[in-house]
Amino acid sequence: MSDSHLTFCFLSSILALIVITFIFTKRKKPTLNLPPGHTGWPLLGETIGYLRTYQALRLGEFMENHIARYGTIYRSNLFGEPAIVSADAGLNRFIMQNEGKLFEASYPKSLGGVLGKWSMLVIVGDMHRDMRNISLNFLSYSRVRFHLFKDIDYHARRVIFSWKHNSTISAQKEARRFTFNLMAKQIMSLDPGKPETEQLKTEYVSFMKGVVSLVPLNLPGTAYRKAIKARSTILKFIEAKMEERAKRVQKGEAVEEENDLLNWVVTNTNLSNEQMLDLILSLLFGGHETSSVAIALAIYFLPGCPRAMQQLREEHVEIVTSKKKTGEVELTWDDYKKMEFTHCVLNETLRLGNVVRYLHRKAIKDVRYKGYDIPRGWKVLPVISAAHFDPQHFDQPHQFNPWRWQGSNGKADNNFMPFGGGSRYCAGSELAKVEMAVFIHHLILNYNWELLEGDEPFVYPYVDFPKGLPIKVQATSSSI
Ligand code: HEM
Numbered sequence: 019m020s021d022s023h024l025t026f027c028f029l030s031s032i033l034a035l036i037v038i039t040f041i042f043t044k045r046k047k048p049t050l051n052l053p054p055g056h057t058g059w060p061l062l063g064e065t066i067g068y069l070r071t072y073q074a075l076r077l078g079e080f081m082e083n084h085i086a087r088y089g090t091i092y093r094s095n096l097f098g099e100p101a102i103v104s105a106d107a108g109l110n111r112f113i114m115q116n117e118g119k120l121f122e123a124s125y126p127k128s129l130g131g132v133l134g135k136w137s138m139l140v141i142v143g144d145m146h147r148d149m150r151n152i153s154l155n156f157l158s159y160s161r162v163r164f165h166l167f168k169d170i171d172y173h174a175r176r177v178i179f180s181w182k183h184n185s186t187i188s189a190q191k192e193a194r195r196f197t198f199n200l201m202a203k204q205i206m207s208l209d210p211g212k213p214e215t216e217q218l219k220t221e222y223v224s225f226m227k228g229v230v231s232l233v234p235l236n237l238p239g240t241a242y243r244k245a246i247k248a249r250s251t252i253l254k255f256i257e258a259k260m261e262e263r264a265k266r267v268q269k270g271e272a273v274e275e276e277n278d279l280l281n282w283v284v285t286n287t288n289l290s291n292e293q294m295l296d297l298i299l300s301l302l303f304g305g306h307e308t309s310s311v312a313i314a315l316a317i318y319f320l321p322g323c324p325r326a327m328q329q330l331r332e333e334h335v336e337i338v339t340s341k342k343k344t345g346e347v348e349l350t351w352d353d354y355k356k357m358e359f360t361h362c363v364l365n366e367t368l369r370l371g372n373v374v375r376y377l378h379r380k381a382i383k384d385v386r387y388k389g390y391d392i393p394r395g396w397k398v399l400p401v402i403s404a405a406h407f408d409p410q411h412f413d414q415p416h417q418f419n420p421w422r423w424q425g426s427n428g429k430a431d432n433n434f435m436p437f438g439g440g441s442r443y444c445a446g447s448e449l450a451k452v453e454m455a456v457f458i459h460h461l462i463l464n465y466n467w468e469l470l471e472g473d474e475p476f477v478y479p480y481v482d483f484p485k486g487l488p489i490k491v492q493a494t495s496s497s498i
Pocket of ligand 1: 123138139150153157300301302304305306308309312373374377378436437438439441442443444445446447449450
């Protein structure tokens with residue numbers, strides 16, 4: 019073979035290799051069909067607009083404008099990452115049902131800094147499954163029914179019966195008092211009003227401010243820095259409780275609080291101290307903040323709908339009247355089960371109030387949905403509240419209409435997702451509903467109330483009443 023022949027062969031092989039590589043790379047990297055959208059400013063993206071405060075009874079200007087412009091699935095840049103936002107109920111369900119397979123929870127790192135690296139919101143995979151099992155055990159239907167119910171009733175009465183006729187109270191603060199006392203008792207057997215419980219509450223308030231702070235900077239004076247400090251004080255507090263328990267067990271002393279979470283975790287799990295502390299803090303956080311806002315929302319909605327107020331009162335008067343006939347005094351699980359219209363009010367409150375607006379996820383595989391690509395590693399935000407405001411799913415969605423739930427036997431349709439879904443479905447949903455129903459029971463039987471100072475709920479992005487929802491309460495003539 020001549021030299022020129024060899025050179026020709028060599029060059030044609032190189033050329034063939036280039037062509038093959040070109041075709042192969044072209045094939046391997048097809049152009050992505052990303053949802054439409056806008057990535058906003060460098061680094062910040064559209065985060066500021068996304069987090070801007072808005073009235074809670076709407077989806078918010080940012081979401082409404084983006085949906086009108088791009089549709090219910092759009093791309094953006096949020097929290098420093100490229101993101102897909104989904105206001106599509108179908109995609110939201112798909113995301114939640116594919117937890118661990120195509121998507122996984124991915125809350126901002128700053129949240130892990132305060133809630134802890136073992137927090138339920140932060141962990142994924144096997145560790146999440148184990149911690150979830152512990153939480154489900156603590157919050158199981160039968161435990162709520164046979165163990166927590168009495169306590170829920172006691173703590174609701176304790177708060178509600180402390181109000182004076184014709185006084186002004188902060189409904190939000192009172193609802194928080196109720197849910198905090200209940201959780202502190204259930205988790206660590208702390209009694210309301212005792213100095214240690216009050217100290218924990220004060221620390222917890224600082225902690226909460228940091229969890230929800232929009233500027234998670236660990237700098238002197240910031241809410242975030244204060245929250246990290248409060249977290250370490252709370253953890254020391256819980257640790258001291260655990261040591262005290264362990265000593266008593268060693269001494270062979272009876273541990274009366276054997277039914278609280280602390281004892282259960284110490285005796286039934288292999289969790290490390292740090293894991294136990296983060297779990298306890300997660301449950302204190304998850305179980306206190308959300309349900310108290312839900313109760314405040316119900317207190318806010320009801321005066322605007324006198325017919326619902328009337329029907330609700332009739333239902334509860336009927337329950338107590340029939341109990342009186344049998345000489346029964348205490349509220350029971352059977353009474354709770356009779357609260358049919360109350361359940362319609364609860365569902366409607368959760369639908370319109372949307373305590374949790376959206377979830378944080380990331381795609382762990384390349385995903386294709388309805389022709390759109392969601393690239394691996396991208397942030398994904400299922401906006402679970404969007405379907406609740408969609409007239410295709412709920413007629414006249416901005417109206418508070420508890421009757422829309424009548425005949426549903428308490429079962430909601432699958433576009434209603436206040437508690438999320440899939441393998442991260444809220445572990446405390448049953449507890450939350452019982453807390454709301456029992457609180458409403460005592461409230462409606464004992465008081466009329468009017469809203470003051472025109473307070474209304476806003477999204478910060480957590481839902482809150484800026485003035486604490488001040489109400490004036492008047493004891494009903496038939497206070498029970
Ligand atoms: C109206 C009140 C409540 C609402 C609207 C609510 C909503 C939610 C939502 C949407 C999630 C899913 C988060 C995600 O997928 O990333 C969740 C998870 C969770 N919730 Fe609730 N929640 C409420 C009350 C409670 C209560 C009373 C507890 C009791 C301690 C609780 C404990 C939890 C826990 C432990 C998780 C994590 C579940 C997991 O990751 O497996 N929640 N909640």
